[in-house]
Amino acid sequence: MSRLFSGSALSLGIVRTVVLGTFLIAALATSFTALGELPVTILRPTGVMRLFPWSFYERLLTPAGMYSLKTALLLSLLLGTFGILTSVSTKCSLLLVVFYQGLVRSFGHYNHDEMLAVYYLAILAFTPCGDAFSFDHWLRLKKSEQPSFAYGFPVFLMQVLMGWVYFTSALVKLRVARMQYLSPDSFPVLAIFHSLDNLHDTSFRLAFWLPQIRGVLPFVVGLVLVWELLFPIAIFWRRSRWWILGFGIMFHIATMLFMNIFFPYQLAMYLVFVDWDRVAAWLRRS
Amino acid sequence: MAGGNLQTGRNYFILRGETISGQTVDIRPIKLTNALSARTWTMVSATVFNQNFRLGSIHPDNASLIQQFGSVEKLPLGARMPELLTTWGNLYNGQFPPSSPARLKAIRVDMYRWSSGRYADYDTFVESWRKEL
Numbered sequence: 001m002s003r004l005f006s007g008s009a010l011s012l013g014i015v016r017t018v019v020l021g022t023f024l025i026a027a028l029a030t031s032f033t034a035l036g037e038l039p040v041t042i043l044r045p046t047g048v049m050r051l052f053p054w055s056f057y058e059r060l061l062t063p064a065g066m067y068s069l070k071t072a073l074l075l076s077l078l079l080g081t082f083g084i085l086t087s088v089s090t091k092c093s094l095l096l097v098v099f100y101q102g103l104v105r106s107f108g109h110y111n112h113d114e115m116l117a118v119y120y121l122a123i124l125a126f127t128p129c130g131d132a133f134s135f136d137h138w139l140r141l142k143k144s145e146q147p148s149f150a151y152g153f154p155v156f157l158m159q160v161l162m163g164w165v166y167f168t169s170a171l172v173k174l175r176v177a178r179m180q181y182l183s184p185d186s187f188p189v190l191a192i193f194h195s196l197d198n199l200h201d202t203s204f205r206l207a208f209w210l211p212q213i214r215g216v217l218p219f220v221v222g223l224v225l226v227w228e229l230l231f232p233i234a235i236f237w238r239r240s241r242w243w244i245l246g247f248g249i250m251f252h253i254a255t256m257l258f259m260n261i262f263f264p265y266q267l268a269m270y271l272v273f274v275d276w277d278r279v280a281a282w283l284r285r286s
Numbered sequence: 287m288a289g290g291n292l293q294t295g296r297n298y299f300i301l302r303g304e305t306i307s308g309q310t311v312d313i314r315p316i317k318l319t320n321a322l323s324a325r326t327w328t329m330v331s332a333t334v335f336n337q338n339f340r341l342g343s344i345h346p347d348n349a350s351l352i353q354q355f356g357s358v359e360k361l362p363l364g365a366r367m368p369e370l371l372t373t374w375g376n377l378y379n380g381q382f383p384p385s386s387p388a389r390l391k392a393i394r395v396d397m398y399r400w401s402s403g404r405y406a407d408y409d410t411f412v413e414s415w416r417k418e419l
Binding site: 030039043044045050113185187189199201 | 290291292300301314319320321323327328330332333338341342345346347366370373400405408409
């Protein structure tokens, strides 16, 4: 068990770069000013976003307001990704990302792709993730002097969270739809519905082919459910990791091709399962 | 996530533009407001069904509109759709020079229904919201 919790400052530092870097790349590629053009009257503030008055949203949802938010977000994520003033920049990044995610959810729905990465940000904000693989470390502002547990446990927690996400996803499907979820029409109907409009991020039309193979689809859906239920094994049995994560990559690519639903953040977070110390040792040897 | 049910009908939406040259083009809103990745379809649906008027705290302009019509139920569907369409129309036209025939003179969102029961008849037209630009 102690092997599960042991880790190095280097591996936690790399995970910090992966998580914050994912949000940084996404923010760089996003037009905040276009978002600021949307009418505030279609906004439906959700959760704690209801605490902000409408006058605040009137000021924020302007090209200038959104440009300011983007600038703050980019600066904070950039510092966090490169490990500069890490303990402050990771906390600022967490606050700004949570706020931004709340804002986009107030236009649409509670999409869960980014949620796991947001939880990872929260973990990183309160752990010594800048002790290595950071400018703080190279400038001798931080040292890797914590016990191995302090670096290993956060990564273990992230892996547990991912296992929990998939495991409970299977449970929710079975609780909500029961055995109906395994009916031959369950998957094709859902996939076709998500392929009819032009409002999704992609417009693949493979879903319309599914009714032709509806007889085998209960087995495919059942296999996915089994994979989700077994996902936590990847945390404890390293050899199974590449099979389980490999299946996950295929699963998420398939949901994009058949349902026009893609989970890029979730896929990027698979990198918490990489043994970064072993990768670093291999790179040093080669 | 619940699975799909073939016996349940579903509405869906397509965003289209009418160009100055007279063509009708499909417009993918993700290319205009990419911050709403994976959320545009629920935003349009919520706007069509006036979910933004059914909040605990309503925007003052929306509250005025409710007062004008008497109640939320009396509002026309997509009461705030013109504003959303204007935004998307302007963002789309901003990609072209002022003299381009590819610019839009109008933009609309068409609502269709996939009726229940079989894997066919996906596109029964229901209603359209159109905005001149």
